[in-house]
Amino acid sequence: MEYPDDFYYTKDHEWIKTQANIGTVGITEYAQKQLGDIVYIELPEPGETFEAGDPIGSIESVKAVSEVFCPVSGEITEVNEKVAAEPEIVNADAHGAGWLIKIKIKEKSELDELMDSDEYMELIEETE
């Protein structure tokens, strides 16, 4: 399982990748595997603002449902309409085409609170 080292990770198994002050957010490979076949995805609207840790949506598989939490504070600039229509994309490519939202980051320093790929891999090894 590969966890890109230019991503930041949360303990709730989201990832965020940044470009300038825009972050792209998704759930991790580990999270999609735990959920199994995903059938519904609920996402926020562009323009909504959230604090770090707020629930921004939910992902529902045949067997379970999981909330998605905002890794950092900011304003939603874009949502991935494609995964809302075809949720299985998240199973197939959680770290790529299966991204969920883009967010304009309010405080870049919040990223320091998150894990890097080594720390995250350690976390999931402990959980497994």
Add this chain to the structure above:
Amino acid sequence: MKTEAKKTPLYDEHVKCNAKIVEFAGFMMPLEYEGVIAEHIAVREKVGMFDVSHMGELWVTGNNAGAWLQTMVTNNVLTMQPLQAQYNALLYPEGTVVDDLLVYKFNDNEYMLCVNAANVDKDFKWLTHHDEDVEGVNIENKSDEIAQIAVQGPSALDTLQPLTAVQLDTIHYYRFIKGEVLGKEAIISRTGYTGEDGFELYLKNEYAPAIWQKLLETGKPYGIKPAGLAARDTLRLEAGMLLYGNDMDQCTTALEAGLDWIIKFEKDEFMGKESLLDQKTRGLVRKLIGFEMKEPGIARHGHTVVDEEGNDIGYVCSGTFSPYLKKSIGLAYVPIQLSTVDSEILINIRDKIKKASVIQFPFYSRKRKTQTK
């Protein structure tokens, strides 16, 4: 009290097949292998195989076995032919459900009950408690000695046939025979919990791994997949088959659960009869219905059915995304006035009220090639 989960004789096979293992009813069981949707579709369109060794098997024997069972279960045991299987229910005197089960009749003096894994001890105690003063009935729990493999789907017969000399197409639906599978003694039963044609094999624990491996091989040309508990649950729900502990239990009566078709009021007496007759006369106030969500999301076990003001008026027993019908379906208890098809109901899903509509269930019925009895 927490006791360690048991392993079925096929546990190592599941690990070999990369199963995600969970604890269910005291057993380490495969939840899924490749994924619930792929496994579900394989059973509907090709063939799948399940380890259901967690299920319980109780033997009821003696010259009074049939007559006594007749008083304990709702369906008519005395009209059964030898080598027939029958869906049945064990009730409390109040008409609520101890368990649902399959009764297998070998002959007038020997029956096997296939019961839910979580209920084996409860059922055994219940039955032995009620046969104390009865002559000619002996009850034995053989659950720990017996493994069960279900082969289900349109290609189930072709998958299983190479393992046995028994002409499988001579076994009618809900009939069984004692025969050999890979040279080992087995009960071959044309039954299942998926809504597809198929077989359930009961055999001694030690025979199970070789048969499991062989079925993977003979099923390969047909696209066989091992299927886990997750697919078993979505398949049975699409097919409108109830799950004890979700859709019925000690708090729901057999009539509320819609088990009328296996309740034979014409029998002299059976446990729960008077209460059910009484309830029938008074009329039901609530009933188990099938529903389809009208908005995205899955209503799951324990979510409540609410009225316009948000007050709880019922509850969801089972709910899932239906992999074959590609919509969100479920079963719920609702007030009788909301139980007719096309009624609109509201379900509280994690504090969001979503619309659903009452629909016919079974949600899915297979097309049968030939009508069997």
